Amino acid sequence: MRAGSVPAFGEKIVVGDHPVPTPGPNQALVRVLTTGVCHTDLHAVDGDWPVKPSPPFIPGHEGVGTVEAIGSDVVELAVGDLVGNAWLWSACGRCEFCRTGWETLCESQENGGYSVDGSFGEYMLVDARYAAKVPAGSDPVEVAPVLCAGVTVYKALKLTNVLPGQWVVISGIGGLGHIAVQYAVAMGMRVAAVDIAEDKLALAKKHGAEVVVNAKDGDPVAAVQEATGGSHGVLVTAVHPAAFGQAIGMTRRGGTIVFNGLPPGDFPAPIFDIVLKGLTIRGSIVGTRQDMIEALEFYARGQIKPTVQERSLDEVNEVLDEMRAGKIDGRVVLRLSEG
Secondary structure, eight states: EEEBBSSSSSSOOOOOOOOOOOTTTEEEEEEEEEOOOOOOHHHHHTOOSSSSOOOSSSOOOOOOEEEEEEEOOOSOTTTTTTEEOOOOEEOSSSSSSHTTTOOOOOOOOOETTTBBOOOOOEEEEEETOOOEOOOTTOOOHHHHGGGGGGHHHHHHHHTTTOOOSSSEEEEOSTTTHHHHHHHHHHTTOEEEEEEEHHHHHHHHHHHTTEEETTTTTOOOOHHHHHSSSSEEEEEEOOTTTTHHHHHHEEEEEEEEEOOOOOOOOOOOHHHHHHHHOOOOEEEESSHHHHHHHHHHHHHHHHSSOOOOEEGGGGHHHHHHHHTTTTTSSSSEEEOSSOO
């Protein structure tokens, strides 16, 4: 099969021939139709996170495809099913986190395209117990970003505790943020979008944001406060460190701030403001299998429509360069095969 692999950190992805993997117990072999390109894939290629993958490896955790073969003990999937891989490729199922509905915190989890080979190839393996079941009739290009960007922001929005009719700020309108705006609107929230690019703010407006703020044009904290009276919640998907400190000023008393973005460096936290305003600050990493089911249901009902660009596997390095330069609107999805 043709696949793109990372030979060493910081080097270009090499597209070449690889053996088709064989499914083991609880695994299924999937012929990949499409795969989204996530910012995490860029971190994987560059090896710039504290916990690193081990080259050579095949990135990708937004893959959509059809099951072609199953290993032993598989009961969840059948040949022909439309499925996807995800960042949460598998977990132990036994630890405290798995038992209490927080499998995304499992310390023994495997991650798609990171600790196990992912979807930047014509075939991939999935753990049938954790693979996303993609609704029949889904557009394989359009639905791919829901498998990471979608479920990640959906879970994060739930963790803001923002109720219908209340304000939420989405800071950073990129691959995650433009989908977050749509989920927030579908969940009944009022949305203020913050970014530094007018085209991305226009995208947020298109998807239902009532307020848009260009953080380059002035004080975004003051602009959000004036427009909303202080947001009930803030979701930070941006990767610029300044956005994290700004979130505290944007939030009204008793509000909740959730971090999705993972920039390098530390978070500037004014302790006095956090205590005085009674703020909650929490991190959120992707979503559980149940979150994935719910996130895909929003898509199946037509309430979520990711903005996507279809490209080929041979263009993957150009796509990563565009991502580094912040030149991608929405999400790029690679086409691996037809079907």
